[in-house]
Amino acid sequence: MELVDAATALAAARVNPVELIRQAVWPAPVRRVDLTVSSADRADGPVHVFAATVSTADEPLSKERIRKLVLGNDPVGLLLAKRIEQGDPVTTRIVDGVGAAAAAAYKKLGLDKPTQQAANRRPETLADAVVGLQASVTYDESGTAVRLTAEVARDDVSPAHLQAFVGLILQTVLELAGPDALRGRRYVVSREQLSRTPATTQTVTLDMVGGLAEVVAELRQIAVSFRHPEAMARWGARRPQGLLMYGPPGTGKTMLSRALANEIGADFREIRTPEILDKWLGGSERNIKQIFRDARRYRVPTLMLFDEFDSIVSYAGAGGDAASQALNAVAGIFKQEMNDLIEENPNVIVVATTNFPHRVDDSLIRSGRFDVKISVPKPDEPSRAEIFRKMIQGLIAAHEEPGFTMFAEDIDLAALAHASHGMTGADIKEVLRRVQLTKAMQDARTGGNATPISQEELLASVRELLAPR
Structure with a gap:
């Protein structure tokens, strides 16, 4: 488990809640882990609140989830979903009737049963003796979620407390998945937001x-x-x-x-x-x-x-x-x-x-x-490498999906930063825009056979933008 700039994350949490674990793949039966650090005022002073949820199910078997399972993402399903949103009573009765039958089959197969490791458990406490951190542990009634909460006085909090809390999260995952379930895996605890929605001027942080x-x-x-x-x-x-x-x-x-x-x-x-x-x-x-x-x-x-x-x-x-x-x-x-x-x-x-x-x-x-x-100066070489890294990561998070790779594995950020001497962040954004447009045109002409963006293509775009006019 790698903690990225924990001190900055703790400082930011004084202002707004900070989410720290994203896009991770966990060993079964764990489906997702959420970690948030926030600030709160208590009678004896302000505190940092560490809160985590370890889930063994995506979401409860609600009516909305049943409808998603029944409708799917094909054109007919999308059309039916739109009619349900518009309040069409006939469509709603048909889909919910099919959904009720699906839910009955789901229960008959035992797929709605809570994970046994988390079911029927009483609240307890986990502790890290090194930093003196204690976390309360509670279990969701469905048995599909374990919640950990700890508080540390704001004046005393340090990256060691965050590291200790992450250790307690991993301990909980091991209890659910088995003692060797995390062997060979790597997770990053980071403040960086890699959203599936492309960042805009309005949403920039x-x-x-x-x-x-x-x-x-x-x-x-x-x-x-x-x-x-x-x-x-x-x-x-x-x-x-x-x-x-x-x-x-x-x-x-x-x-x-x-x-x-x-x-x-x-x-x-x-x-x-x-x-x-x-x-x-x-x-x-x-x-x-x-x-x-x-x-x-x-x-x-x-x-x-x-x-x-x-x-x-x-x-x-x-x-x-x-x-x-x-x-x-x-x-x-x-x-x-x-x-x-x-x-x-x-x-x-x-x-x-x-x-x-x-x-x-x-x-x-x-x-x-x-x-x-x-x-606000023009970025130096290390800063340009960081700008390239964040912009490329944002594009990957927003656009890559199974079967589609946006950037090749040969991307060398240091070489890009060196080649882009004198460029601003706006210039680097334009470098990427031009390459994306070129790839999109290739994709349109070849029927989806364009190759991922390569290092040489990025360097060529840099040279083109720097060329005197």
């Missing part, structure tokens, strides 16, 4: 960000301060009210803003330049005032993103023409609105991004308005 370890760590700190106002109040501390991210185009500033909102659990409100700047006299000033008037009324955590901030307030204080005067007026109102925003509505955090920080007046982004300023 800090876990998915590659090559920006220091930036991600600082954003996690901001998220923790936002999510724990009671701790801020106890120490008279004030979390950051504003965050400025600056750096070259394509380095992921907007993506990081969205990921921060998701880490906080906040709504995401992006303010674009056309929403503020108006050709009519006084219109821009009215727009910026209205944006902040709305912000003071938000009743749920909200991240406000001013993307391409320099285009809204660039060269503040410079120029005497009408356009410059309008920008100066907008910048002046922006300063006033930011002065007391956090006091009037602690649910709001403001993020501004720019490719040209020198175009933004220093008084706009001084401490007190924008307390944190983060440089």
